[in-house]
Amino acid sequence: MHFLVVDDSSTMRRIVCNTLGSIGYFEVTEAEDGVDALKKMKETQFDAIMTDWNMPRMNGLELVKTARSMEAYKHTPIIMITTEGGKREVITAIKEGVNNYIIKPFTPHILKEKLKDII
Numbered sequence: 158m159h160f161l162v163v164d165d166s167s168t169m170r171r172i173v174c175n176t177l178g179s180i181g182y183f184e185v186t187e188a189e190d191g192v193d194a195l196k197k198m199k200e201t202q203f204d205a206i207m208t209d210w211n212m213p214r215m216n217g218l219e220l221v222k223t224a225r226s227m228e229a230y231k232h233t234p235i236i237m238i239t240t241e242g243g244k245r246e247v248i249t250a251i252k253e254g255v256n257n258y259i260i261k262p263f264t265p266h267i268l269k270e271k272l273k274d275i276i
């Protein structure tokens with residue numbers, strides 16, 4: 158199971174990667190924004206994507222929209238990671254094809270439960 162973790166904060170990427178590792182997922186690639194993510198998605202077929210909403214160049218919503226327009230990523234599980242204040246935005250993101258969302262800060266247990274729902 159190869160994950161793509163997309164966030165403009167390297168600290169947040171490290172937290173997400175460590176959390177994935179703590180529940181047994183060690184194959185993880187990082188991207189710093191939507192543009193970087195799309196570049197990597199064209200090179201590698203990822204099995205699941207965890208993305209932040211607010212990022213420079215291309216945000217999480219634009220990334221989701223673009224992914225859903227690509228044959229290779231039409232049905233790939235995507236989780237949006239957001240802050241409490243981003244809840245409303247997540248509703249929009251779900252309409253665009255996000256499978257689930259996680260509110261920061263989150264525990265390994267929460268991540269595991271959210272993944273269980275979509276994988």
Ligand SMILES: [Mg+2]
Binds near residue numbers: 164165209210211
């Ligand atoms: Mg951000």
